Each structure stands twice: as C-alpha cells, then as structure tokens.
Amino acid sequence: MDRKSLIDSQPILASVPEPLWKFAERRKIEAGETLFRIDDPVQCMLIVISGEVRLIRRDRNGREIILQRVRKGFVAEASLDVKTYLCDVVAAEQGEVLSFPVREFRASLCDDSKFQSYWMKHLEQEVRRLRAQCERLSLHSAADRIFHYIESEGVDGVVMLDQTRKTWAAELGLTHEALYRALNKLKAEGLLDINDKQIKAISLRNV
Amino acid sequence: MDRKSLIDSQPILASVPEPLWKFAERRKIEAGETLFRIDDPVQCMLIVISGEVRLIRRDRNGREIILQRVRKGFVAEASLDVKTYLCDVVAAEQGEVLSFPVREFRASLCDDSKFQSYWMKHLEQEVRRLRAQCERLSLHSAADRIFHYIESEGVDGVVMLDQTRKTWAAELGLTHEALYRALNKLKAEGLLDINDKQIKAISLRNV
DNA sequence: CGTACTTTTGAATCGCATCAAATCTGGTGG
DNA sequence: CCACCAGATTTGATGCGATTCAAAAGTACG
Numbered sequence: 001m002d003r004k005s006l007i008d009s010q011p012i013l014a015s016v017p018e019p020l021w022k023f024a025e026r027r028k029i030e031a032g033e034t035l036f037r038i039d040d041p042v043q044c045m046l047i048v049i050s051g052e053v054r055l056i057r058r059d060r061n062g063r064e065i066i067l068q069r070v071r072k073g074f075v076a077e078a079s080l081d082v083k084t085y086l087c088d089v090v091a092a093e094q095g096e097v098l099s100f101p102v103r104e105f106r107a108s109l110c111d112d113s114k115f116q117s118y119w120m121k122h123l124e125q126e127v128r129r130l131r132a133q134c135e136r137l138s139l140h141s142a143a144d145r146i147f148h149y150i151e152s153e154g155v156d157g158v159v160m161l162d163q164t165r166k167t168w169a170a171e172l173g174l175t176h177e178a179l180y181r182a183l184n185k186l187k188a189e190g191l192l193d194i195n196d197k198q199i200k201a202i203s204l205r206n207v
Numbered sequence: 208m209d210r211k212s213l214i215d216s217q218p219i220l221a222s223v224p225e226p227l228w229k230f231a232e233r234r235k236i237e238a239g240e241t242l243f244r245i246d247d248p249v250q251c252m253l254i255v256i257s258g259e260v261r262l263i264r265r266d267r268n269g270r271e272i273i274l275q276r277v278r279k280g281f282v283a284e285a286s287l288d289v290k291t292y293l294c295d296v297v298a299a300e301q302g303e304v305l306s307f308p309v310r311e312f313r314a315s316l317c318d319d320s321k322f323q324s325y326w327m328k329h330l331e332q333e334v335r336r337l338r339a340q341c342e343r344l345s346l347h348s349a350a351d352r353i354f355h356y357i358e359s360e361g362v363d364g365v366v367m368l369d370q371t372r373k374t375w376a377a378e379l380g381l382t383h384e385a386l387y388r389a390l391n392k393l394k395a396e397g398l399l400d401i402n403d404k405q406i407k408a409i410s411l412r413n414v
Numbered sequence: 415c416g417t418a419c420t421t422t423t424g425a426a427t428c429g430c431a432t433c434a435a436a437t438c439t440g441g442t443g444g
Numbered sequence: 445c446c447a448c449c450a451g452a453t454t455t456g457a458t459g460c461g462a463t464t465c466a467a468a469a470g471t472a473c474g
Contacts, residue, residue: 055338065342068338077331078332080327081327082335113320113323117316117317119327120326121288123327123334124330127285127330127334127337130334130337130340130341131262131275131285131293131294134274134337134341138272138344140380141462142462144266144267165420165421166419166420174463175462175464176420176421177422177462178463180422180423181461181462184422348429371451371452372453373452381431382430383452383454384455385429385430388429388455391455
C-alpha cells in the first residue's frame with residue numbers, strides 16, 4: 001500500500017505535512033503483542049492502518065480495562081505531551097501501523113498550522129467520544145448501556161460490531177455473562193433485532 | 208479583578224493573545240442558571256473565574272449526568288468545532304465567567320501558534336482526565352471507585368472535596384445512599400480517614 | 415483435528431438501586 | 445435573632461440485577 005492509498009483510506013493522513021513523512025515507519029504488529037508499556041518513555045506516535053490496537057489498564061483484580069480501541073487512526077493521542085505512557089498499548093489483532101517519532105511530530109505541529117488544526121479537531125472529537133462513554137458508563141442497567149451504545153456509535157439505530165461480544169461487554173463496563181443475558185432478554189422482548197454482528201434497536205416510535 | 212490578577216489566578220489565560228482580549232466579556236452567573244442548552248448554537252467559549260459550571264445531560268429517567276464540572280478554567284472545550292451544544296451548560300453556584308466569542312476564538316487559534324499549542328495541551332489533559340473517569344466508572348464496586356478517585360484526583364492519598372457528597376456520588380456513577388454507606392464502611396474498617404470534606408486513604412503499605 | 419477462545423446457560427450470592435423517612439445544615443426572610 | 449425552608453446527610457428495609465463461579469457447547473485457526 002503506497003502513500004496515496006494510505007491517505008485515501010485515512011483522510012487524517014492527508015494533513016501530515018511533507019517533512020514529517022520522511023520519518024514515517026511502517027510496521028507489522030502481531031496479535032497479543034505489547035507495543036508499549038506503562039512508564040515506557042513516549043518515543044513515537046502510532047496510527048493504525050489495519051488490525052486493532054488497544055489502550056489498556058488493569059484494575060486491582062487484574063481485569064483488563066479498555067480505554068481506547070482503534071482499528072483506524074491515531075492511538076494514545078494524549079501521550080504527545082507527556083514523558084511516559086500512562087497505559088499499556090497492545091495489539092489485539094495482527095495488522096499494520098505507521099509510526100512517527102514524537103519529536104518530529106511535535107515539531108511539525110508547531111510548524112504547520114493546518115496540521116495543528118486537524119490535530120485539534122481530532123482531539124476534540126476524542127473528548128466528545130470519551131464524554132459519551134462516561135455518560136454510558138453512568139447508566140445503571142445493562143439494557144440502557146446497550147441502547148446508548150447503539151444510539152451513539154450506530155447509524156439509524158443499527159450497529160455493526162467490530163469486536164467480540166466479550167470485549168464489547170468490557171467496553172460497556174459489564175461482565176460478558178450480563179451482556180449475553182441482556183441481549184437475549186431484549187431480543188425476546190422484541191426491542192432488539194440481532195443478526196450475528198448486526199444489532200438493531202427496534203424503536204417503539206416507528207411502530 | 209483586573210486582567211493581571213485574572214491571569215495570575217488562571218495561568219492558561221496568559222496564553223490568550225492580545226487581539227482576543229478585546230472581545231472578552233465578564234459576566235456574573237447565578238446558581239441554577241442555564242447558560243446554554245442542548246442544540247443551542249455555539250456562540251461563545253466560557254472560562255470559569257469563580258463558582259461552578261457543569262456540563263450535563265439527562266438519562267431517560269430524568270436523572271442528571273454530570274459530564275464536566277469546572278470551578279476554574281474552560282468549559283465545554285470540545286464545542287469549539289461543532290455548531291450546537293451536545294449538553295446543557297448550567298451554573299451550579301453563583302460566580303463569574305469570562306466569555307469569548309467562538310468566531311474570534313477560532314481565528315486567534317489559527318493566528319497564534321503559541322495559543323494553539325496551549326489549547327492542544329489543554330485538550331490532551333482533558334482526554335487523560337476523561338480516560339481516568341472511564342476507568343473509574345468501569346470498576347464494579349463503590350469502594351474501588353472511591354479509592355480510584357482519591358488516587359487520581361487527590362494528592363498523597365488525600366482529596367479535599369470541592370462538592371457535596373451527593374454530586375460526588377453522581378460523578379462516581381453511584382446513588383448518594385450507596386456512597387454514604389460505602390464511606391461509613393471504609394471508615395469503620397480503618398481504610399479511610401474522613402474529616403468533613405477531607406478524605407484520606409489509609410494505605411496498608413504505610414503501616 | 416486439536417486447542418484456545420468465545421458464546422451460552424445455570425445457580426447462588428452480593429451489592430447497589432430504590433423507596434421511605436428522619437435528622438442535620440446553611441441560607442432566607444420576617 | 446429566630447423561624448423556616450430547601451437541600452444535603454444519614455439510616456432502614458426490600459428487591460432486583462449484576463457479579464461470580466461453573467460448565468457445556470460452539471467456533472476459528474493453525
């Protein structure tokens with residue numbers, strides 16, 4: 001895949017200024033591979049081309065908490081102005097990433113105001129996404145979280161899951177058992193239409 | 208309070224470029240006042256000088272969900288590049304805000320790269336704060352969320368609450384009853400030291 | 415074809431939400 | 445200055461829903 005097709009597949013790359021491209025490095029990643037660990041010095045900024053990369057922490061019981069899940073686009077954007085990582089960065093699937101050294105990345109942001117403007121928009125989008133996730137996690141029932149997810153992540157009341165139900169459960173702050181049961185219940189009640197990875201909310205208003 | 212003392216109290220204001228200052232407007236806010244509503248067009252960017260401003264949404268039961276709580280600094284940063292508000296913005300206490308028109312605010316960001324750089328850092332900080340909140344809300348027990356809050360928001364295992372326990376409970380994604388009970392239990396178990404607004408975690412490692 | 419992981423269901427338990435009601439508190443106005 | 449009021453704090457009782465532990469069945473992948 002050449003640079004042009006990379007940009008086609010990820011428009012945000014179009015804003016990467018010419019000088020920074022010289023430092024771009026392409027790299028394959030393996031499923032389960034840990035790319036960076038908490039407290040590692042931040043040396044590069046990654047953008048996911050294919051596969052899936054996750055930002056994770058662990059709670060005191062050792063359970064994984066997924067803070068970000070990226071299948072396309074930048075990972076750990078907020079690490080740009082800190083010295084060390086605050087989370088582990090792991091590959092969940094095999095795939096490819098593009099890597100820029102942070103030093104040059106920062107320099108390009110200062111030099112190129114268009115790039116900086118894109119980056120800012122990107123950060124604001126991440127802020128909105130995270131607020132939505134906080135809102136969702138503040139809901140007390142599994143069903144509410146499922147519908148909230150469909151409304152905020154789906155299109156026209158339909159989401160195509162790009163992950164397993166088990167990891168979806170973690171993203172929703174539920175155990176996988178609770179999610180399976182809630183999905184079954186909602187399906188039985190006619191509130192959800194479920195076909196494998198496609199989950200559709202049946203709105204009562206449309207009846 | 209003049210401009211100099213404003214800047215002293217909020218260093219981020221030091222980065223506001225000269226031309227933008229001309230558009231700054233000072234304004235008093237009353238407790239309970241709704242400053243902006245969901246779907247209102249975004250016309251200004253607020254920075255809180257005193258009092259407290261909150262970004263809130265409501266769930267289907269009408270319960271308030273607090274997405275951001277600001278006693279000093281910018282509110283609703285992510286509204287800069289959207290047309291309308293995605294949350295209500297309300298004053299929780301009487302106080303004062305400084306308001307900049309978004310149009311000029313955006314223009315200044317483009318013109319002044321130092322200002323843009325500060326703004327970016329600010330956004331990244333908000334991203335980290337939100338990730339910490341998501342992590343906290345992913346914890347399943349009240350006690351875990353309390354300790355997580357103390358660790359991430361406190362200093363040396365101590366937090367000084369700048370809000371009521373009731374709103375703290377909402378921030379932790381708990382009912383206020385659950386929070387009161389959890390605090391009592393942890394105090395009884397000798398895991399917390401509580402003096403009014405000061406909550407201290409007793410680390411077992413320090414014994 | 416075996417192995418690791420996800421999906422699914424079951425049963426028991428526990429913690430939180432919920433509803434209720436009694437103080438306590440800070441602030442307001444008479 | 446005191447009575448009053450709204451909201452916060454606190455405690456109690458109850459029920460539900462999610463967690464937890466367990467295990468079976470399904471599925472993808474090498």
